[in-house]
Amino acid sequence: MITVDNVSKSFTLHNQGVATIPVMVGASLQVQAGECVALVGQSGSGKSTLMRMIYGNYLTASGRIMVGDLDVAAAAPRDILALRRYTLGYVSQFLRVVPRVPTVEVVAEPLLATGTGRSAAIARAEVLLDNLNIPERLWSLSPTTFSGGEQQRVNIARGFAYNYPALLLDEPTASLDGVNREVVMSMIEEAKARGASIVGIFHDEAARDRVCDREIDVTGFTPRTAI
Amino acid sequence: MNPLLNVTGVSKFYGNRIGCKDVSFDLYPGEVMGIVGESGSGKSTLLNCLAGHLGPDTGAVNFDTRIEGMRDTITMSEPERRMLSRTDWAFVHQHARDGLRMNVSAGGNVGERLMAVGARHYGEIRDQATDWLSRVEINADRVDDRPSAFSGGMQQRLQIARNLVTGPRLVFMDEPTGGLDVSVQARLLDLLRGLVREMNLSAIIVTHDLAVVRLLADRLMVMKDGHVVETGLTDQVLDDPQHGYTQLLVSSVLQV
Numbered sequence: 001m002i003t004v005d006n007v008s009k010s011f012t013l014h015n016q017g018v019a020t021i022p023v024m025v026g027a028s029l030q031v032q033a034g035e036c037v038a039l040v041g042q043s044g045s046g047k048s049t050l051m052r053m054i055y056g057n058y059l060t061a062s063g064r065i066m067v068g069d070l071d072v073a074a075a076a077p078r079d080i081l082a083l084r085r086y087t088l089g090y091v092s093q094f095l096r097v098v099p100r101v102p103t104v105e106v107v108a109e110p111l112l113a114t115g116t117g118r119s120a121a122i123a124r125a126e127v128l129l130d131n132l133n134i135p136e137r138l139w140s141l142s143p144t145t146f147s148g149g150e151q152q153r154v155n156i157a158r159g160f161a162y163n164y165p166a167l168l169l170d171e172p173t174a175s176l177d178g179v180n181r182e183v184v185m186s187m188i189e190e191a192k193a194r195g196a197s198i199v200g201i202f203h204d205e206a207a208r209d210r211v212c213d214r215e216i217d218v219t220g221f222t223p224r225t226a227i
Numbered sequence: 228m229n230p231l232l233n234v235t236g237v238s239k240f241y242g243n244r245i246g247c248k249d250v251s252f253d254l255y256p257g258e259v260m261g262i263v264g265e266s267g268s269g270k271s272t273l274l275n276c277l278a279g280h281l282g283p284d285t286g287a288v289n290f291d292t293r294i295e296g297m298r299d300t301i302t303m304s305e306p307e308r309r310m311l312s313r314t315d316w317a318f319v320h321q322h323a324r325d326g327l328r329m330n331v332s333a334g335g336n337v338g339e340r341l342m343a344v345g346a347r348h349y350g351e352i353r354d355q356a357t358d359w360l361s362r363v364e365i366n367a368d369r370v371d372d373r374p375s376a377f378s379g380g381m382q383q384r385l386q387i388a389r390n391l392v393t394g395p396r397l398v399f400m401d402e403p404t405g406g407l408d409v410s411v412q413a414r415l416l417d418l419l420r421g422l423v424r425e426m427n428l429s430a431i432i433v434t435h436d437l438a439v440v441r442l443l444a445d446r447l448m449v450m451k452d453g454h455v456v457e458t459g460l461t462d463q464v465l466d467d468p469q470h471g472y473t474q475l476l477v478s479s480v481l482q483v
Binding site for chain 2: 011012013014015052056057058059077078080081096098099100101112113
């Protein structure tokens with residue numbers, strides 16, 4: 001489902017002496033349907049960079065990134081938007097929403113965007129929020145004022161609202177307590193069971209060992225000059 | 228799917244000075260494109276050229292009309308273009324007073340656009356106007372008040388209602404949230420996003436506020452000195468800017 005093929009990336013900082021920093025070279029990986037692959041490596045080795053490249057959030061300098069039938073590295077913005085709507089979900093560490101929008105609507109949005117009826121989308125959002133132990137009295141409020149852990153759970157609910165065939169998870173269990181961590185673990189297992197391909201970054205080793213089938217050390221993709 | 232708007236090689240010169248130069252892009256139904264850049268970068272000139280308020284010196288602005296398919300709106304006759312701007316197009320000005328009739332009631336402002344496309348039944352016009360006022364969160368009991376009695380945020384919402392009542396397919400917006408305080412801005416953003424999704428609107432939004440485009444626009448175009456220096460997915464351009472000017476723009480934003 002996800003194939004990264006000989007991908008490289010560098011950043012050029014035009015306003016800091018036109019410094020060019022190579023950050024990745026020769027990155028390759030494959031994720032089959034129903035498989036969860038963990039990206040590992042020390043901080044700064046390029047885990048998030050690779051994940052952002054798969055999502056189309058960072059441009060790719062060379063190589064191919066196939067998600068389904070689309071080469072994200074060469075696709076037009078419009079095709080990446082469609083990919084994100086129907087195929088590729090992303091749970092980031094940070095929640096970015098329009099202020100004032102109620103939590104339940106934030107979670108239902110991916111469903112509304114894919115044509116699910118309003119009442120069905122809201123009902124699904126309520127089930128997810130309930131499973132993730134977000135108190136019902138908060139559902140009608142904007143998540144911008146929530147605690148860090150609550151915001152992360154809202155983000156997870158939103159990322160799992162639609163059944164994407166491919167998912168990117170950036171530290172989905174980072175600031176969760178034991179109970180909620182368990183809920184998220186089982187959501188990931190369910191997604192795998194229905195055949196989703198998952199790429200994840202987990203600093204939580206127990207979580208990684210439990211849900212991930214393989215580990216890929218991105219240190220191997222770090223350009224020698226940068227070390 | 229065909230693009231709703233196909234822009235090729237649009238340039239506008241003010242004497243020797245460049246307004247905007249050689250701008251080309253496609254906009255598809257349901258897509259929102261942001262145009263950012265500092266004052267004087269040519270973004271408003273471009274918007275006015277696209278919307279038919281200014282005649283560009285070169286280029287074509289093709290619009291997928293309902294009846295005749297793709298038509299170049301620059302070479303079409305003035306009455307045809309005027310009809311388009313009353314029906315399939317809408318233009319939201321930065322200052323609501325430029326887009327409203329300040330001496331006509333709120334309901335009249337909305338109803339006027341309906342009458343311009345042939346609505347004549349007073350009761351129906353009034354019902355539709357009231358319905359649209361409620362959709363932009365203006366109370367029904369304000370329908371007979373003049374916009375001059377409204378706050379800035381209400382005037383802007385009234386302008387949006389006036390523009391959208393005829394069910395346009397393409398909306399041009401020039402700094403729609405400029406000059407509003409932040410809480411009013413958030414409310415307006417929420418409203419615009421909902422309307423874009425429900426009505427499958429396409430929109431071109433000119434702004435200098437990067438936070439606004441991040442939340443509203445799917446795609447982004449960055450302008451400097453009349454030239455387009457970078458285009459791409461909004462989050463990609465903001466998070467991984469390639470051009471020196473975009474990098475400067477993004478890194479200059481103050482964090483709250």
